[in-house]
Amino acid sequence: MTPSVVQNEIHPYYQEKEVVPYIQSLRIVxxxxxxxxxxxxxxxxxxxxxxxxxxxxHDVTPAQAILRWNLQRGVVVIPGSGNPxxxxxxxxxxxxxxxxxxxx
Numbered sequence: 240m241t242p243s244v245v246q247n248e249i250h251p252y253y254q255e256k257e258v259v260p261y262i263q264s265l266r267i268v269x270x271x272x273x274x275x276x277x278x279x280x281x282x283x284x285x286x287x288x289x290x291x292x293x294x295x296x297h298d299v300t301p302a303q304a305i306l307r308w309n310l311q312r313g314v315v316v317i318p319g320s321g322n323p324x325x326x327x328x329x330x331x332x333x334x335x336x337x338x339x340x341x342x343x
Contacts, residue, residue: 246270249314263313271309274316297335307332
């Protein structure tokens with residue numbers, strides 16, 4: 240039986256450039272596990288110069304830029320937070336799009 244969803248670690252430092260399209264070609268949804276590189280590792284990702292610059296270009300946070308990157312790749316992400324302001328921020332990613340060069 241073919242699975243409906245495959246969960247895999249996916250974030251800008253672990254992009255899975257071949258795996259994502261392959262899974263999608265099988266008509267399977269891919270869910271990005273650890274979209275922010277996991278607990279204790281987010282500071283490096285959020286402080287990344289390229290990600291920060293992309294965020295500033297769109298007047299969004301690095302977290303929002305990362306979530307939008309996943310969304311545009313067709314990757315489902317479920318970022319977890321108990322902080323209401325972070326939850327609101329994570330939902331506010333539908334008012335901008337990343338250019339092709341930013342996606343790279």
